[in-house]
Amino acid sequence: MDVLNLKGTDDTPTIVLNAEEKVFNISGRSLPEDAASFYNPVLTWLDDFATTQSGVAMKFEVKLEYFNTASSKLLLDIFSKLESINSNNGNSVNLEWYYEDDDEDMMEAGEEYSELVELNFTLKQY
Amino acid sequence: MINNESIIESKAIYEFYKNMQKENVMLLYQGDVNQSLLNAILSITEGKLDTNENGSAKKRVLNIMVECVQNIYKHYEHLEQNIKNDYSSILMLALNEDKYIISTGNVIFNDKVELIKNKLDNVNSLDKEGLKSLYMEIMKNGKISEKGGAGLGLIDIARKSGEKIEYHFSKISETYSYYILVIKIKKK
Amino acid sequence: MSNLEDLKNAATPLNFIYKLHEGMMSKNLKLIYEGDFSQDILKAVLSMTEKQLESIGEDGKIKKKVFNIMVECLQNICKHTEDNKIKINHKSAIFMVGFENEEYFICTGNPIKQENVELLKMKLAEINNLDKEGLKALYMEVVSRGAISDRGGAGLGLIDIARKSGKKLEYSFEEMEKDYLFFSLLIRIPRN
Incomplete structure (x- = not known):
């Protein structure tokens, strides 16, 4: 399947979604x-x-510096999609939420998302 | 402040500047707004905070600035150009001893005043936990207003600020009011 | 809705913003920026003003004049603040545009180093002494001689501003802290 590769800008994050290489991440700032x-x-x-896709163990990484409230709803929409991918067709999703130390x-935002969706949620400090 | 004499003179510029310094204004923009201007202001703010601020206060200030800027812009889009020319928007960042102060001023339609006022009063009546559960509720139920979640923006601002939001509305015509917000963020 | 009386007693920042808003209205100011200056701000402020002038259907010639003078002023500020950055990083510059009595006015204010004041004063005095023809001659001379100062031709910028405005430059220098003066410049651009 196609690779989604969005280069980050001043107000949008870098996004790489690559099923073949098993790279799934969103990083940078999301303020559109x-x-x-x-x-x-x-x-x-x-x-x-x-x-x-089937049988993929997806490690979905989110490493955001800032996000605005307009993005917060869309992140939830993404996580909801991941929720439905998880445990269907043998796929599994592990969401890694990064925050600076x-x-x-x-x-807290990571914790809140973990309450809003049924996903394996790992909070990671960097 | 600018005094009320009718002709501006070069000395008045310094008076104005001194007032800004007295209020510890780090940045002030007053005028018509567009997205690229607002982005430029955000990047200036970031540069300014970089040198003398710890990570979490800096992020809060920037986050709240972004929300404020997008709030201004949301109301602004629907205004006619002559109103935009006559009533400028204001965006200000000041540092007052232990607090950052972010202020905005912009024109809104009179029929929006009650709704915004109610939202502000509601947000101001809640404590930390109350704000959190309101935030979560809106996220869950997806109750985002057609203008892109104004409610969520204010709740987010209140949560990050940790202080009550000050506001003021003054009617400028049968159609429009001027809307001022003052948000404080502890420097820690 | 609260009234003005309430506001007078209100907390300072709220009051401050309200007065700014009122002051701007009463002074017919269209734009104020105070803070650090960057290339992005410069570009954004310029495009904003251009759009505003277009929206009120301003005459093309006037529009161009206002725009050109703004460019020179903003670049002057950028240059000066570059110099000052290290020493006084909390002291920002100011830029305003307004319209009153059938003329546009552009104001700039920024701290400058004491040691640059004399030269600048001389340049301003020289420029204000000249009429249209004199300014043209001076401009040509500076251009052809290539006598552009090491700070990138502040002289040429001011001459250009004076020529485009067609009015005397109004300015003042006010004592600030040690080693710095505040330089205010007011440029009027009549509409006819």
Whole structure:
């Protein structure tokens, strides 16, 4: 399946989704005004993944410096997609949420997402 | 502050500047806004905080600035150009002893005032836990308003600020009001 | 909705912002920026003003004049603040644009080093002494001589501003802290 590769900018994150290489990550800053259209390709890619892939142990890494509230809803949408990928077609998902060691807000945000979705959620300090 | 004499003169510029310094204003923009200007302001803010701020306060300030900027922009899009020209938006960052102060001012439609005021009062009436559960609830139920989740933005601001949000509305015409927000962030 | 009386007693920042808003209205200011200056801010402020001038249907010639003078002013500020950055990183510069009595006005204010003041004063005085023809001659001379100062031709910038504005440059220097003065420049651009 196609590789999704978005290069980060001042207000959007770097996103790499590569089923073949088993690389799935979002990193950088996510502050777009129109978060819905920015994340649309990601959601589409995940839908494709759900219908075409099987037996993949997905390690999905999220390493964000900042995100705005417009992005927060879209992140939840992504995690919900991961939720449905998980335990279907033999796929499994492990979500790794990174936060910088002094960034309590980002840590808390990770904790909150883990309460909102049924996923293996690992909080990782960096 | 700018005094009320009708003709501006070069000396008045310094008076204005001194007032800004007195209020410890780090950055002030007043005028019409667009996305690239707001992005430029954010990157300036980041550079300014870099040199003398620890990580978590810096992130909070930037996060709140982003939300504020996007709040301004959301209301702004629907205004007519002549209103944009006549009533400018304000974005200010100041550092007052142990607190950063972020202020915004912008024009909104009168029929939005009650709704925003209610949201602000609601947010201000909640403690840390209350804000968290309201945030989670809105995330879960996806109750994002058609203008892209204004509610979530204010809740997020309140959570990151940790202090009550100050606000003021003043009616400028039958259609419009001027809306001011003041948000404080402890420096720690 | 609270009224003005409430606001007078309100906490300082709220009051401060309200006064800014009022001051801006009463002074017919269109844009104020105070802070650090970067190339991005410069570009953004310029495109913003251009759009505003377009939206009110300003005459092309005036629009171009205002735009050109803004570019020179903003680049002057950028240059000066580059110099000052290390010494006074909390002291930012200021830039304003307004419209009043059928003229645009552009204001800049920034701290400059004491040692640069004399030269700048001389340049300003020289420029203000000249009429249109004199400014043109000086401009040509500086251009052809290539006598551009090591800070990138501040002289040429000011001459250009004076020529485009067609008015005397208004300026003042105010004592700041040790080694620095605050340089304010006010440029008027009549609409006709």
